[in-house]
Amino acid sequence: MRLILVLLALAALGWTADDCVQDAEILSQLQKAAGNLLEQPRPSGQEIDDVLEISIGFSANSFNIVPHTSTVEIDGIVTRQWKHPSLYFSHLNPCRNVLSISHWRKQLWTPQLSFANSVAITVHHHSVVIRLKDDGTIIHTERVKQSIPCKTHANEYPFGNTTCTLVWRNDDLTRNNAKVKWIENSGDLQNAHEAGDLLLRGVNLTQTEAYLQNGVVDELKLNYEFTRGHHKILLLFFIPSIIFMFIPWLSLCLGPMAITRSILLIGSLILLMIHYSTNLAGLPQTNGVTAIDIWKLFSFFYVVGIMCELIIVTLMASLGRSRRCKRGKRKGGYSMEPLYEEMNDLRDRKTRRTCGCCRISALILDFAALWISAIVFLLFCFVYYSQSAKLVKWSNDFDIDTLRII
Known part of the structure; x- marks a missing residue:
């Protein structure tokens, strides 16, 4: 019996000798090999004309309608995804396919979004979470609270739709440098289906072009359609x-x-x-x-x-x-x-x-x-x-x- 236990212990030691590489060691190797992470990454193994692809997603947590300003206050999570070829670590035999690199926030290049039509915006920097996948994909999430304008269709008011539009642009990067698109299944709702007396009817994602002084940039629009409860x-x-x-x-x-x-x-x-x-x-x-x-x-x-x-x-x-x-003819009689x-x-x-x-x-x-x-x-x-x-x-x-x- 003791012999069997010894053999199992030796097998376990042999297994751990050939085990995966820990997260700290992988991050140390990547940080040394990647160099300056504040620079915009360039697509690797592609043509010179190819540009960096940035995927954007948004998940709303709550809505709050402000009637006197015709705006809605949205609290949600913004997600950015892009690939950094220098941070590819699938060949290093990692223990986990996804690593947390939130402590690299000040050392890592992050695509900046311009909230084109936001009346007011609050970014919760303490909620920033950055994850790195083994194929070099960086997933950046942060909580954002912003107010966007709403438009109510007068022809169907009050039984019609109230549309609130959120517009995002990447003003710093033109289409020659980066391409911005929506993540599939973006606009998901986390138990946010109403804004005051308005009920959420649907979510619509669109992508257009915006012509600025520095060139053509991608413009992403997220439309929330509300209707009032009958x-x-x-x-x-x-x-x-x-x-x-x-x-x-x-x-x-x-x-x-x-x-x-x-x-x-x-x-x-x-x-x-x-x-x-x-x-x-x-x-x-x-x-x-x-x-x-x-x-x-x-x-x-x-x-x-x-x-x-x-x-x-x-x-x-x-x-x-x-x-x-x-005159009344008798006492106590009422005249007409x-x-x-x-x-x-x-x-x-x-x-x-x-x-x-x-x-x-x-x-x-x-x-x-x-x-x-x-x-x-x-x-x-x-x-x-x-x-x-x-x-x-x-x-x-x-x-x-x-x-x-x-």
Whole structure:
């Protein structure tokens, strides 16, 4: 038994004698052989016209929408990959295929990215991680927090898309020196699927050219498409505004209570204004007329239209009054007030009669306004739901000069 243990120990010693090379020794050899690592690496074994390829990737961790500036704050990890032929170590029999060289950060050439459209940017240098693969590929990752502009499509607002674009360029290296491209499957999300009230709909990667003074450079664009949750805007915006418009419509049933109806109409108008000012604060700003603006205008005109109807029927009742007054015939009896005046008449109060024709006409007008306003509201809701994009487009394309008012 002891003999077997001795043989196993000798076999283990023989195995370790021919074992892989440790990381520290490989890094020491590479640092001596590579020379100055601050210089841009040149492709090895390729034609003279070939340029260095740099791959860029980005993984978003979180989004934070800023409505009043129409920007979104993105916190994520930026990845840069490029090959350094002098750091190839696969032939050295390494123990690991990937080594950590984060301590070389100040001694290693790193491609610099220009965040072309960032409003504000914060780079967390303490989060820099640099890894080296056995084929000489360097993987540089760092955490970046930046604010990028967003654009909301007015024709489909608020149910349409809000696009936030991140633009990167390599201003120092033209296409004659380096080629910048996206890493496959870039734009991955790490549990970041919403920005405030906006839900992430998709990610789109594009690569274009930018013409600068020093030459042509590669420009990378990362587009995030957001959409607003339909349930929230329906419950918090449209349903309350419909309730505030239902109150003026219901006031048409009050008939002669002119003062009460006026209070209800003015109160509904004030409630609508407060509701719109408080609930639109969380929506991104847009240029031009939007579907929300059309809804707001209709609600205001709807309430004002019912108010105008009240003025008309009150005027009809006032014009139809006779100059003769009627006293109560018995004590405790109430005299008949003219139609569409407040029914708080006092005993023995002198009043004026309203002619029957005007009274009936006012009743018919109230009845007609009740149903016409309901039909107009339902018809507008149908057109608004089915043709809102066309309404917005017509509103934005409308030229007031065509009216030739002046």
